[in-house]
Amino acid sequence: YRGPRVKIIRRLGALPGLTSKILKSKSSYIDRSTSNKKVSQYRIRLEEKQKLRFHYGLTERQLLKYMRIARKAKGSTGQVLLQLLEMRLDNTIFRLGMSSTIPGARQLVNHRHISINNDIVDIPSYNCEPGDIITIRNKQKSRSIITKNISSFQKLKIPSH
DSSP, X not given: OOOXXXXXXXXXXXXXXXXXXXXXXXXXXXXXXXXSSOOOHXXXXXXXXXXXXXXXXXXXXXXXXXXXXXXXSSSOHHHHHHHHHHTBHHHHHHHHTSOSSHHHHHHHHHTTXXXXXXXXXXXXXXXXOTTOXXXXXXXXXXXXXXXXXXXXXXXXXXXXX
């Protein structure tokens, strides 16, 4: 369970990977995220970190682990961190359009609908490498779920960064 998703989106802004729900603009809704107070550097950093966590569905510990790896690697830490997060199996499936959300992609992986290089992988945080062959299992249920997701994916407008 990842918490109240719409409340998180309202607080942090658009997170297309978190949910496929569309927010209604409520006239009676008071936007508490913008106040008259000066926005501190701490708040800016915290909100950006929370956006990363909720968008990719990471725990605090997982994000810290990825930060340590990114700091040790050569190159820009931020660039390396985004590379690591985008190479996760659940995110790759989301970007391919096999799922409408990242939590949906996590579920597909956990329920063993996906195989990589002819091996069934049921770990959403699996680090995909360039050249890996991601396939759907040869079961009718797996194929029908992903076919339905791909047909609905064309309707969504998801940024392709």
